[in-house]
Amino acid sequence: MTTAYRTVIGLETHVxxxxxxxxxxxxxxxxxxxxxxxxxxxxxxxxxxxxxxINREAVDHTIxxxxxxxxxxxxxxxxxxxxxxxxxxxxxxxISQYDLPxxxxxxxxxxxxxxxxxxxxxxxxxxxxxxxxxHVTAADxxxxxxxxxxxxxxxxxxxxxxxxxxxxxxxxxxxxxLRALLRWIxxxxxxxxxxxxxxxxxxxxxxxxxPVGDVKVEVKNMNSFRSLGRALAFEIERQxxxxxxxxxxxxxxxxxxxxxxxTRSQRTKEYAHDYRYFPEPDLPPLHVTRQxxxxxxxxxxxxxxxxxxxxxxxxxxxADVAELVQDRPLTDYTLAVIEAGASAGEAVTWxxxxxxxxxxxxxxxxxxxxxxxxxVASLLALRAKGSVSSTMAGEVLDEMFAxxxxxxxxxxxxxxxxxxxxxxxxxxxxxxxENPQAVQDYRDGxxxxxxxxxxxxxxxxxGKANPSAVSTLIRTQLDAME
Amino acid sequence: MSIDRSxxxxxxxxxxxxxxxxxxxxxxxxxxxxxxAFEALNTLDTEHIxxxxxxxxxxxxxxxxxxxxxxxxxxxxxxxxxxEDGQIRVPPVLDES
Ligand SMILES: [Zn+2]
Numbered sequence: 001m002t003t004a005y006r007t008v009i010g011l012e013t014h015v016x017x018x019x020x021x022x023x024x025x026x027x028x029x030x031x032x033x034x035x036x037x038x039x040x041x042x043x044x045x046x047x048x049x050x051x052x053x054i055n056r057e058a059v060d061h062t063i064x065x066x067x068x069x070x071x072x073x074x075x076x077x078x079x080x081x082x083x084x085x086x087x088x089x090x091x092x093x094x095i096s097q098y099d100l101p102x103x104x105x106x107x108x109x110x111x112x113x114x115x116x117x118x119x120x121x122x123x124x125x126x127x128x129x130x131x132x133x134x135h136v137t138a139a140d141x142x143x144x145x146x147x148x149x150x151x152x153x154x155x156x157x158x159x160x161x162x163x164x165x166x167x168x169x170x171x172x173x174x175x176x177x178l179r180a181l182l183r184w185i186x187x188x189x190x191x192x193x194x195x196x197x198x199x200x201x202x203x204x205x206x207x208x209x210x211p212v213g214d215v216k217v218e219v220k221n222m223n224s225f226r227s228l229g230r231a232l233a234f235e236i237e238r239q240x241x242x243x244x245x246x247x248x249x250x251x252x253x254x255x256x257x258x259x260x261x262x263t264r265s266q267r268t269k270e271y272a273h274d275y276r277y278f279p280e281p282d283l284p285p286l287h288v289t290r291q292x293x294x295x296x297x298x299x300x301x302x303x304x305x306x307x308x309x310x311x312x313x314x315x316x317x318x319a320d321v322a323e324l325v326q327d328r329p330l331t332d333y334t335l336a337v338i339e340a341g342a343s344a345g346e347a348v349t350w351x352x353x354x355x356x357x358x359x360x361x362x363x364x365x366x367x368x369x370x371x372x373x374x375x376v377a378s379l380l381a382l383r384a385k386g387s388v389s390s391t392m393a394g395e396v397l398d399e400m401f402a403x404x405x406x407x408x409x410x411x412x413x414x415x416x417x418x419x420x421x422x423x424x425x426x427x428x429x430x431x432x433x434e435n436p437q438a439v440q441d442y443r444d445g446x447x448x449x450x451x452x453x454x455x456x457x458x459x460x461x462x463g464k465a466n467p468s469a470v471s472t473l474i475r476t477q478l479d480a481m482e
Numbered sequence: 483m484s485i486d487r488s489x490x491x492x493x494x495x496x497x498x499x500x501x502x503x504x505x506x507x508x509x510x511x512x513x514x515x516x517x518x519a520f521e522a523l524n525t526l527d528t529e530h531i532x533x534x535x536x537x538x539x540x541x542x543x544x545x546x547x548x549x550x551x552x553x554x555x556x557x558x559x560x561x562x563x564x565x566e567d568g569q570i571r572v573p574p575v576l577d578e579s
Contacts, residue, residue, distance in 0.1 A: 019547050026550030036568045037558045041551075045558060057547035078535050085498055087572050100535075135574060138566055146569035149558065274496060279535035284543050 004208040005240050008216075009171055009201055009232060010122075010163035013178060014156055015188045016129065016196040017061045023128045023155040024052030024095065024283075031150035032194065044128075044153030046090030052282055054079075058126060058155035059102065059286065061187040063296050065157060066103025066124045068185050068303055073293045077102045078285040079126075083276045087145060088130040090152050098277040101125035102288070108161070108181075109305065110173045111322070117170055120162030129154040157187075163202065163212075168232040172225045175199050176326075177304075184304055184328045192224055199228055204249060205239035218253045219263055231256040234263055307331060314344035320352045329369070330356065336373035342380045350380060350393075358397045371400050379407035387411060389467055391458050414464065424457075424465055428473045431456045432481075442478055450474060484514045 019029050025043035043050045063073055080098035106121030131152040138144040159178070165171050179197055182190040190197040204216040219235055222228040234256075239249050254263035304325040311321045325331050330351065337347045355376065359369065379400070383393045388411055396410050403410075431453055432439060441449035450471065457470045490510045494501050501509065555568060564571040 021547050021549040026545075026548065027552045028549035035555065037555050037570070039552050040558045041553055045553075053543060053545045055547050056544040059544065083496075085496070087575055133575070134569075138571060143574040144566065145572050145575045146566055147572060148569050274492075276496070281536075284538065284540035285536055286544075287541050 003243070005205050005243060006208050007166055007203065007205050007232075007236050008163045008212055009165035009167075009203045010216075011159075011161045011165065011171060011174060012200045012202070013159040013161075013175070014198040014200075015065075015159065015182060015190065017058050017155040017157055018186065018188050019055055019057050019061070019155050021055060022153040023055050023058055023126070024153055027153065029154055031154070034150055036146075036148035036150060039150040040152070044090065045149055046092075046152075052095065054283060054286070055155060058157075060296060061155075062102045062124055062126045062157050063288070063293060064185050064300060065159070065182065065187055066106060067293070067297050067300060068181055069103070069106040069108050069121045069124065069159070071103035071106030071121055071124060073103055073288055074100065075288055075290070076100060076285060077288055079280040079283045080277045081280050082127075086130075087147055088133045088152075090131060090149060094127060094130065095280055095283070096127035096158075096277075097125035100285075102286075108174065108178065110165075110170055110177055112167070112169050112173050117164065117166075119164045119170075119174055122160040122162050124157060124159050127156050127158060128152070129156040163216075168229040168236070171201060171232055172229045175225050175228055180304060180326045184325075185300060201228065201232060201235075203232055203235045203239070205236055205243060207243065215249050215251045217249065217251070217263075219256060220253060220266075221255045221257075223258065227256055227258055230261065231263055234261065238263070301328075304328075304331075307335070311344050311348055314338075316344045316348035320349045323352050324348055330359075333369055333373055337376045337380070340374040340377035342377040343384075346380055346384065347377070350383075351376075354390075354394050355397065358394070358401055361398075362401060370404065375400060375407050382407060382411055386466065389458075389465065391467070392462070392464055395462070414462075424461075424469065424473055425477075427457055427460050427465075428453075428470070428477055431460070432474070432477055439478065439481075485510060485517065489513075 021027060022029050022039075022044055025041050027039045027041050027044055029039075031039040043052055066073055077097065078100045079095050081093040082096045082098070083093045085092050101123045103124035104122070106124070108119050108121055110117050110119055129151050132148045132150070134146050134148075136144055136146055138146075161174070165174060175197075179190040179192075182188045182197070188196055192198070199222060201219045201222075202216045203219060204212070206212050217235060217239070219231050222231050235254070242249060253266045255266050256263050308321045308325045311324070312318055324334060334347055334351050337351065338344050376397075379388070379393060379396060382388045383390065388396060392411075392414070396407055396414075399405065399410050400407060435453060435456065438449045438452050442453075453474050454467065454470050457465060457474070458467070487506060487510060490501070490506050490513065493513070494506070494509075559565045559568070559570065562570040
């Protein structure tokens with residue numbers, strides 16, 4: 001008889017906040033392309049006698065995040081020292097928040113295959129990032145570690161979830177949705193590849209029916225959502241195998257090895273987690289006034305979940321909406337297209353599939369979308385009326401991007417859609433004659449042959465033919481030939 | 483209040499201090515005395531005093547998010563034991579971050 005197991009996963013997400021200066025000093029926070037150790041001052045270098053001062057914007061970003069995650073914002077928060085000795089920590093302690101964080105008791109709904117899981121958010125707190133260590137063989141041939149202090153003191157927010165996640169897929173969905181939310185409210189670039197978003201997982205596997213214990217394994221070093229999913233799947237397999245053999249799960253930290261596809265124990269002495277937190281004497285506590293919280297709440301944009309629910313209510317397909325709200329500028333644009341008269345369903349689907357293709361083909365991706373939303377609405381209207389075919393609409397859009405001309409000007413210049421039967425009939429016959437293989441395939445019952453022949457007609461007519469008319473015409477011709 | 487040798491060893495390890503046997507014994511006594519001094523706090527009546535994490539009457543000291551200057555690189559590296567490629571070079575450490 002095999003035992004069933006259940007998996008318990010909690011996630012700790014570190015997020016670099018988008019600020020101009022560091023957490024406790026005036027060093028510029030945009031050190032990404034800077035030479036090492038050029039965004040450093042006595043405060044973030046941890047010199048004795050310096051005084052840190054809290055960056056207000058970093059606190060506001062953390063509260064914004066807490067509000068977007070349905071957290072309570074307590075009236076009183078403080079910073080604490082987390083003590084540990086490691087060369088990435090200039091002071092031998094990290095300023096963090098221990099028992100009185102800025103945000104507590106939130107929740108975040110995550111969807112996997114149409115099912116929604118509510119993941120509790122234990123807390124969101126603020127701390128400072130550490131210096132960057134690289135392990136190298138130095139110029140003299142000896143192994144060494146090199147320290148770049150630029151990242152030290154950058155504002156870092158940590159979002160701790162409750163252990164409410166049960167599968168790798170849920171963990172990945174949580175990560176992806178969280179990344180979209182952080183970008184949406186503008187608190188972080190949330191780019192995993194730059195280290196602006198780092199997800200660690202606590203995971204344990206328990207026999208079904210037995211209570212969940214305290215022991216858990218912390219898994220680190222996942223550099224993508226895919227790695228997160230793979231690392232968790234590996235741990236489930238590893239821990240289940242240990243349970244099957246009657247071996248205990250040890251409380252430990254394991255690092256994900258991407259190329260080997262395994263997690264490995266990172267042996268640390270048991271005192272490693274003796275952090276000896278105590279209140280940071282250099283930083284007076286924060287009284288978070290209700291006016292401050294209310295003002296931040298009022299200034300938050302409508303959140304992706306709310307916008308998505310609206311669009312779905314207006315008839316847009318769920319899958320396309322989920323795709324759209326990953327991207328706030330594109331969502332705002334779509335809402336403006338709908339505002340200008342397009343139907344929500346058509347606008348969302350067409351923008352997610354067709355418009356985004358044309359947009360991604362643009363060379364200058366950082367610039368604002370150059371086409372006024374009303375122009376897209378009018379193109380969609382021409383398409384709905386049948387004045388342009390779907391294929392032609394895509395080409396018209398490309399031309400709008402290229403020339404800045406209006407949809408109607410381009411459509412007029414291209415001439416009306418070909419619907420004259422004689423002209424189409426001639427083209428259809430030509431295509432059938434030139435593609436005997438496709439004709440044979442059709443006779444053999446391969447339905448895709450029709451698609452191919454239609455494509456040829458559309459190509460010759462440059463998309464100006466009505467697709468359903470073409471389809472009917474080709475079938476009639478083929479059947480007449482039998 | 484007295485503390486034992488293993489507590490001294492633990493504190494020394496956390497502080498990365500290497501102590502001789504004589505020092506360990508001397509510190510055991512001294513640390514015990516320090517803790518004893520704090521014991522005096524337990525004689526006070528704190529029933530009507532709410533706990534606090536601060537001893538100065540300040541709160542909400544925040545600054546605007548404005549980037550000011552940083553130090554020149556050579557000044558940053560001035561105290562480094564060794565320098566390589568504009569970075570502080572230290573003996574190799576296991577990556578556990
Ligand atoms: Zn600094």
